[in-house]
Amino acid sequence: MKGSLLLSNAKLVTGQTVQILIDGHGIISEFELAGSRNISFNEETAIIDCTDMYVSSGWIDMHVHAFSDFSPYGDEIDDIGVKQGVTTIVDAGSCGADRIGELEAKGKAAQTNLLAFLNISKIGLSRIDELSSMDWLDEQLVRNSLQQYASFIVGLKARMSKSVVGANGLKPLYAARAMSQAFDMPLMVHIGSGPPAVADIISLLERKDIVTHYLNGKSNNLFDLNGKPLRTLMEAIKRGVCLDVGHGSASFCFRTAEAAKLHGIPLGTISTDIYRKNRLDGPVYSLANVLSKFLYLGYSLQEIIAAVTARAADWLGKPELGRIQIGDRANLTLFSVENEQITLRDSEGEERLAERSIITRGAVVNDNFIEC
Structure with missing residues (x-):
């Protein structure tokens, strides 16, 4: 300056x-x-x-994909960071051990603060079934990455949905849990279409682990057909498992979010799961657009902003990022909060007309x- x-x-x-x-x-x-x-x-x-x-304090997006070399899950760091008013972004497992060093170097050249979860698969998102072969999980390579990039990596990432794990089921998560314990690193776990069953996944998560996409509208989600939270979700919250939105192209549903609010599920961190396509074509567009959806849902501005400032900063162990x-x-x-009508769209294609936007x-x- x-x-x-x-x-x-x-x-x-x-x-x-x-x-x-x-x-x-x-x-x-x-x-x-x-x-x-x-x-x-x-x-x-x-x-x-x-x-x-x-x-x-500067907004923190706890779930982005910022490795521009990858497609579809990649984007430019500053395009999803400071250009959208977001000062810190956390890449959610775009890279495994093979390319985490390249991601760190890109972060050093950007204006936006960049941190990362390390994908437990060494190939990361170079392909979208990165946990379909256990040969791509190498504990020694994970150890080496955590040692070399200790100030950059904040946790481990496992994407536990059918299209990612293939026939391996829960095996990658058991491996992730073992690495988490061996290296004292929390897990961020993606939930999606099953198998594996979401209850089996959540039962393996511990204090400070993060379940991302918890408001998705898929059949394999954390709420029953009547919108009541599953017991496995309530037990996980009691254990100290953190909840992250991770909106994305397929993982945020207004109906699920309304059920969560109705039943008093605590708001954790609000994040985008943003990458080039869902930034340009929606339904994500920006962190501000995602926050506007929670304003529409009836959360207070204080609650919403805490979810992308103090709460995220505390999880990262960087309280200075969440204060002025x-x-x-x-x-x-x-x-600003604008009193103008805006159409908001979730990942299911459902639209809601809001009277205010951030x-x-x-x-x-x-x-x-x-x-x-």
Whole structure:
């Protein structure tokens, strides 16, 4: 950041209006409620009038596919990151041991903060049945990757649906569980069409593991035909298993989400499972679009933003990413809530007409201000 930056008259999700001064080194030097006292700045300070905008700590998308070399599950890091107001993205197992180093290098060249789950299959998403051969699971290669990229990898990823595991059933998940225990790393587990049965998958998850796609509308999901949560889901929540949305092209259903809210299922992390096709053609488009769906569902703005800030940051063990505090490096998202009708579409093709939507306006990250 070439000079200091003042964000003037921005609102917190609590409704309080604040002024935030960021110095030329990208550090928050002053953070004051509007009117509490005058913030000191000089004539070289760039001032952004944030009237009618909210500010939060930088949004975190816990499930993306950011390895642009892969198709269909790939995209450019900044196209699904800072250009959409998202300051930190977590790649959800695009790469296994074979190419995780390439993904890390791409992250270093981007403006967006990038972290990753390591696919337990060494070939990653170079093909979409990466767990159909147990020969592609190599514990020593996983160990080597975790040692070499310790600050980059946040957990292990296993995609447990029929099209991925083939005839192997639960075998890849048993292998993932063993590696998780051996290396003290949590699992993110994708659920989808069975077999394996979702109850058998969830029973193997432990505290701090993540089940992603928990609001999908497939028959092999976590709710019965009447929308009541399965006992296996309730038991997993009690064990400390985390719930992640992972919207994607096939994994978010309005009816399932409504059932979850009706039965008091706690909101975990809201993520997109975004990649090039569902960003350009929908139904995902952006993290803001996914958050708008939860606004439509009746969650408060505070609940929604916590799901992509403090809650995600706490899971990552990086609480500084989920706060706004003097002395911290600026990591912020600016957004507005627009009172205009918008048509929202889920992964089943069902559309809902919403009266409000969340729109990103900018981000401050890695000493840069990016306007959306």
